[in-house]
Amino acid sequence: MGKVRIGIIGTGYIGNVHARIFAKDERAEISALYDIIHEKAEKTSRAVGGKVCRSREELFENCDAVLVCTPNKTHVEIAVDALGHEKHVFCEKPFAVGLESAKVLLEKAQNSKCKFQVGHNRRYAPVYVKLKEILQSDKPHSAHIKMNRGELKNPAWTGDPSITGGFLYETTIHLFDMIRFQFGEISELVAYGSQHEYPELDEFSIIFKFKNGFHCTFASSSDASWLFPFERMEVFFHHRTVLTQEMEHLIDSNGMDANFETFSWAMLEKEEKWGYAQEDKAFIDAILEDKEPPVTAFDGYKSVEIVESVYKAIRLGEKIVFY
Ligand SMILES: NC(=O)c1ccc[n+]([C@@H]2O[C@H](COP(=O)([O-])OP(=O)(O)OC[C@H]3O[C@@H](n4cnc5c(N)ncnc54)[C@H](O)[C@@H]3O)[C@@H](O)[C@H]2O)c1
Structure with a gap:
């Protein structure tokens, strides 16, 4: 060819x-x-x-x-x-x-x-490749994750759920795919949502449990502010915390004191930094x-399944179990 x-x-x-x-x-x-x-x-x-x-x-x-x-x-x-x-x-x-x-x-x-x-694209971003490497070499217990935006107006259609399917499809789906990539398949979730600025649910609090016993909390707001980092994953291990800041830095605090090591990709071009x-x-x-x-298409399908399950959990007020 x-x-x-x-x-x-x-x-x-x-x-x-x-x-x-x-x-x-x-x-x-x-x-x-x-x-x-x-x-x-x-x-x-x-x-x-x-x-x-x-x-x-x-x-x-x-x-x-x-x-x-x-x-x-x-x-x-x-x-x-x-x-x-x-x-x-x-x-x-x-x-x-x-x-x-x-x-x-x-x-x-x-x-x-x-x-x-x-x-x-985030699966290829060096910050998340590094996080996966650390997760595979140690035993993570739990995590706290956030993915925020300061507004939904750029481009204008991103604030229109009749085009996007909803905020979770537009922004948060990136880190829904990421938690599967990092922590494995989900076994259950509970979720709460509310509506403030946009004509749709625009604030979310979720708790995920994974098939391997790992669990995490996940917050996502469509109109908080552009405070850096807009997305962050904080993973907790035995005497170790690993923190990502956007796709710029990973901070690894390993041990009983407050020392930490910083890995930075801030100087990379965006097209490589973001994967x-x-x-x-x-x-x-x-x-x-x-x-x-x-x-793959299967990965794409699973990310849609997570979005739909979160909306369903909020709509029904029930825990969603994945079989
Ligand atoms: N992976 C990422 O980081 C990332 C970043 C931005 C956008 N996206 C996704 O990419 C898609 C496009 O987003 P964008 O920010 O580039 O939007 P955009 O509005 O800048 O571009 C979309 C383009 O598609 C054209 N268009 C609309 N309907 C069409 C049709 N039926 N046939 C041909 N052209 C059509 C529009 O005229 C426009 O030029 C969205 O699904 C968005 O979620 C992904």
Whole structure:
């Protein structure tokens, strides 16, 4: 196979992040772009090349792999269409909105010969790779996690649940995937939620228990403030606390005194610090080496299952048990 020809559907913020990364990968080329606002695709093409297409059909004719970078509720329909055209698919998070549509896409992806990768970029961020390394070399007991935003207005549709599916799908799903990645499969959860600033539940307190006995508390607010770090994982061990701050630092306090060691990735370019460059490389690796991508359709499905379970726990006022 020559260069992997990349087609991007949705050339907004994240579509351009990926476009710039793939344009630098010698094994890939940006071959086709499609956006319902034609001028946005034209602008991206001026920066990274690629045929500006008038339809999805035209895009499929001009690429081997499709990046789905459109708003949340459009992902399943577009990804299913791309798989139907026998294209490899990189689908931005969330994998889907709602369990029914997540099942449709999961089945389609698992029955396809094409590669399917979900954009849970944080798994590749050096701070979380380092955290996993520490967790595997020691015995963590519990954790406290938060994922906040200061507002839901940028882009404007992120505050509209009819497009996002809800705040948990837009922001918190990143760390829902992360807790599965770090701590394993969930066995049960309880959750409380309330509504303040936006036309949806926008504050959450959750307790998760995992199949291996690990447990954690998890707080997520859609409009607290932009106080750094917006996301943080604090993991507790025997005489040891490990703390992440955003994707910038990891602090390891190991022992009976208050000493600590700091690991910092603050000076890395954002595309590497946040794992975007690594996930895009992994997608090309999976296609060229015919291997499973690191974040599969099943992982995408499980993250949707966690979101839906939290909403259900709040709606019913009941503990949710996973079998
Ligand atoms: N992994 C991450 O860190 C990350 C970061 C930002 C966004 N995202 C996800 O990426 C997706 C896009 O977010 P964004 O911030 O780039 O949004 P955006 O609004 O900047 O870009 C979306 C683009 O899609 C276009 N579009 C909308 N519907 C379309 C359709 N049916 N066909 C073709 N084009 C269409 C819009 O015109 C727009 O240009 C969302 O699902 C979001 O959750 C992920």
